Amino acid sequence: MPDRQTRRWIILALASAAFIALIASTGVWEASLRFLFPQESQVLHPRASLLTLVVEHLGLVGISSSLTILIGVPLGIWVTCPGGRNFLPIVTDLTSFGQTFPPVAVLALAVPMLGFGLVPTVVALFLYGLLPVVRNTIAGLRAVPPHLLDAAYGMGMGRFQALFRVEIPLAARVILAGIRISVIINIGTAMIGAAIGAGGLGSPIIAGLVQDNLAYIIEGAVPAAILAVLADQLLANVEGSFAYMPEEATR
Amino acid sequence: MMVRQWVTGNSVAVTGSCLGLLSLPFGWLTLKASRLTAGTSLRLWDAFSWGVAAAIIVLWLLCLALSLAERDKRHAITIGITANAILILTFIFAGPAANRLTATGAEFARVSLSAGVWVTVAAVYMLVFAARQSLPDYRVWQNLISWTGLAAVVILLFTGWLNNISVVQEFLGRESRFQQELVKHIFLFGGSVIAGTIIGIPLGIWAARNRRAERPIFYFANITQTIPSLALFGLLIAPLSALSFAFPVLREFGIRGVGAAPALIALIIYSLLPIVRNTFVGLRQLDPAVIDAGLGMGMSRPQVFRRLEVPLAAPLVLEGVRTASVQAVGLTAVAALIGAGGLGWFVFQGLGQAAPDLIILGAIPIIVLALFVDAVMRTIVRVSTPKGLATGTS
Numbered sequence: 001m002p003d004r005q006t007r008r009w010i011i012l013a014l015a016s017a018a019f020i021a022l023i024a025s026t027g028v029w030e031a032s033l034r035f036l037f038p039q040e041s042q043v044l045h046p047r048a049s050l051l052t053l054v055v056e057h058l059g060l061v062g063i064s065s066s067l068t069i070l071i072g073v074p075l076g077i078w079v080t081c082p083g084g085r086n087f088l089p090i091v092t093d094l095t096s097f098g099q100t101f102p103p104v105a106v107l108a109l110a111v112p113m114l115g116f117g118l119v120p121t122v123v124a125l126f127l128y129g130l131l132p133v134v135r136n137t138i139a140g141l142r143a144v145p146p147h148l149l150d151a152a153y154g155m156g157m158g159r160f161q162a163l164f165r166v167e168i169p170l171a172a173r174v175i176l177a178g179i180r181i182s183v184i185i186n187i188g189t190a191m192i193g194a195a196i197g198a199g200g201l202g203s204p205i206i207a208g209l210v211q212d213n214l215a216y217i218i219e220g221a222v223p224a225a226i227l228a229v230l231a232d233q234l235l236a237n238v239e240g241s242f243a244y245m246p247e248e249a250t251r
Numbered sequence: 252m253m254v255r256q257w258v259t260g261n262s263v264a265v266t267g268s269c270l271g272l273l274s275l276p277f278g279w280l281t282l283k284a285s286r287l288t289a290g291t292s293l294r295l296w297d298a299f300s301w302g303v304a305a306a307i308i309v310l311w312l313l314c315l316a317l318s319l320a321e322r323d324k325r326h327a328i329t330i331g332i333t334a335n336a337i338l339i340l341t342f343i344f345a346g347p348a349a350n351r352l353t354a355t356g357a358e359f360a361r362v363s364l365s366a367g368v369w370v371t372v373a374a375v376y377m378l379v380f381a382a383r384q385s386l387p388d389y390r391v392w393q394n395l396i397s398w399t400g401l402a403a404v405v406i407l408l409f410t411g412w413l414n415n416i417s418v419v420q421e422f423l424g425r426e427s428r429f430q431q432e433l434v435k436h437i438f439l440f441g442g443s444v445i446a447g448t449i450i451g452i453p454l455g456i457w458a459a460r461n462r463r464a465e466r467p468i469f470y471f472a473n474i475t476q477t478i479p480s481l482a483l484f485g486l487l488i489a490p491l492s493a494l495s496f497a498f499p500v501l502r503e504f505g506i507r508g509v510g511a512a513p514a515l516i517a518l519i520i521y522s523l524l525p526i527v528r529n530t531f532v533g534l535r536q537l538d539p540a541v542i543d544a545g546l547g548m549g550m551s552r553p554q555v556f557r558r559l560e561v562p563l564a565a566p567l568v569l570e571g572v573r574t575a576s577v578q579a580v581g582l583t584a585v586a587a588l589i590g591a592g593g594l595g596w597f598v599f600q601g602l603g604q605a606a607p608d609l610i611i612l613g614a615i616p617i618i619v620l621a622l623f624v625d626a627v628m629r630t631i632v633r634v635s636t637p638k639g640l641a642t643g644t645s
Contacts, residue, residue, distance in 0.1 A: 102618065112610055229477050
């Protein structure tokens with residue numbers, strides 16, 4: 001019998017395979033949506049196939065979340081280092097203040113500044129996604145017990161060695177939890193990005209709402225819901241693989 | 252607390268001052284022939300007069316010099332005052348500049364604030380924050396520095412000084428609609444949070460008391476929280492419209508596929524998780540010794556619940572309500588897409604018409620409402636925290 005963690009990975013792999021098979025089989029969708037909504041003349045959003053929409057959505061979230069991680073984690077590390085310590089209060093203040101902002105409002109404000117389309121959506125998703133990543137990076141690093149750091153320095157580690165071999169591994173789980181929150185928020189906000197022309201799974205829903213076509217709405221909503229749950233599970237599994245969890249950071 | 256490195260001055264304030272100087276080459280105002288056309292952007296010296304531009308530049312340089320040299324509280328206070336002065340100057344001169352430009356421009360000409368002003372606002376925020384940090388023991392100065400500029404801008408807005416700025420024009424053209432949607436927004440998010448609280452607290456208590464209930468409750472709450480809001484709204488539309496077709500009576504109660512009904516249901520579902528989780532944690536974290544002590548003093552089980560568990564868990568529960576409320580303000584904005592109305596209506600109308608001012612007219616009040624709700628709920632949490640716990644939570 002494989003252990004709990006391996007079992008989770010196997011279940012996730014099977015579920016993802018089933019999901020891919022489901023979104024790739026256009027015939028099944030068409031038949032079942034026709035059965036559910038006999039009154040609609042067209043049941044599949046004509047702009048793009050479901051698979052394309054899912055790929056678009058993942059691309060949108062992938063680009064913005066990668067940017068978020070590439071910039072957010074180093075930023076969080078920097079403000080906890082002696083060099084950036086002066087900026088710690090303002091960054092902490094900004095991340096808690098910024099999280100009060102509704103993601104829709106951030107997305108909406110990107111339009112007057114950057115216009116319609118992919119770019120404003122990616123920028124808004126990236127900026128909003130930064131908040132949980134930076135906050136958790138700071139929380140994770142600060143929760144590393146000082147005596148462990150002393151021990152690391154005592155063993156003759158330099159600052160970088162201590163950072164990469166002690167602090168980051170110990171904070172990894174909390175940082176990953178922040179990334180998970182950020183990605184899930186991004187998946188949800190990217191749906192609304194369809195309203196500003198970014199494509200993705202939101203576009204059949206918006207088209208369905210505008211044209212009063214229930215089948216389009218379901219075509220977008222069901223895969224989006226499954227996608228979000230799968231992504232959440234994936235990140236939960238990654239998080240679970242890093243066993244050490246400093247107690248102060250569990251909340 | 253951290254130790255400041257006074258040798259190099261105040262690095263946050265230095266960054267803020269540099270950001271402020273960086274705002275100068277940007278466009279400060281944008282002149283558009285109508286609300287939908289692209290505009291020409293005006294530099295600081297074209298938008299305002301040369302004198303004003305020079306004054307702003309001098310003030311920024313003063314800030315930079317002061318922050319490089321910052322040694323004591325007088326420097327910090329001067330930085331704070333200068334930053335506020337820059338903010339106030341910008342908005343005081345933006346009003347007449349807009350009046351002049353709209354009067355000389357085309358009939359439907361509009362003037363909007365652009366990047367330079369927003370960068371200035373961000374820079375002022377950094378300076379104010381830095382100044383506050385340097386004055387930990389001067390509450391009066393802290394508050395003066397934090398709120399004077401903001402209060403001045405709000406006063407300018409309400410006295411009509413900024414009436415020719417495009418967003419304000421947009422608002423003046425739709426004042427009654429705005430009030431109507433604002434009220435609708437408050438009802439939608441307030442109603443759903445209240446309903447979520449009424450359902451969530453008993454669920455949390457149940458989960459805390461019963462280990463078998465714990466898993467399914469959290470499983471459901473976690474999964475629904477993960478689902479994108481637009482998808483959940485979408486998933487609720489189909490069953491509700493089927494229901495209203497099957498039982499036309501329901502339509503009289505406003506239950507249709509689109510509109511307020513699916514919005515309310517989804518918003519209630521979303522507000523459950525924070526409330527259930529915090530109720531659960533609030534009850535579970537209690538020291539069993541406290542309850543034993545209560546029982547030992549001769550309290551009955553209901554008395555222990557009412558006089559010990561409720562007051563001790565209350566701050567955490569309210570903290571959950573706060574999270575749920577702030578989240579609900581934003582999600583209600585999305586609900587405008589499914590015809591539920593609220594401030595999101597302006598956002599999505601604006602997106603549909605490609606009218607930036609209309610988008611901003613929706614987005615900024617949504618943010619302000621979220622900040623306001625957050626502040627109110629934080630105060631409630633603080634007030635409700637029993638004295639003995641005051642340092643432990645919040």
